[in-house]
Amino acid sequence: MRITVDEEKCCGAGQCVVIAPEVFDQRDEDGIVVLLDASPAADRYEGARESAGVCPAAAIQLHEDA
Numbered sequence: 831m832r833i834t835v836d837e838e839k840c841c842g843a844g845q846c847v848v849i850a851p852e853v854f855d856q857r858d859e860d861g862i863v864v865l866l867d868a869s870p871a872a873d874r875y876e877g878a879r880e881s882a883g884v885c886p887a888a889a890i891q892l893h894e895d896a
């Protein structure tokens with residue numbers, strides 16, 4: 831799995847950070863998402879998928895076959 835984020839879409843709601851803090855963080859200044867792990871290990875897939883599913887801005891893209 832490879833993960834990308836669209837900072838332009840992110841509204842800083844922070845759900846992804848709550849669900850998968852080892853994959854996502856937020857910038858201190860404005861709360862915009864920071865991708866910590868673009869190629870996560872398999873044990874992080876579930877959190878990444880859940881984060882992408884709940885993100886209100888659809889700012890998280892998962893590339894499952896990459």
Ligand code: SF4
Nearest residue numbers: 840841843844846885
């Ligand atoms: S859940 Fe979506 S909108 Fe909220 S911080 Fe994460 S990427 Fe941004």
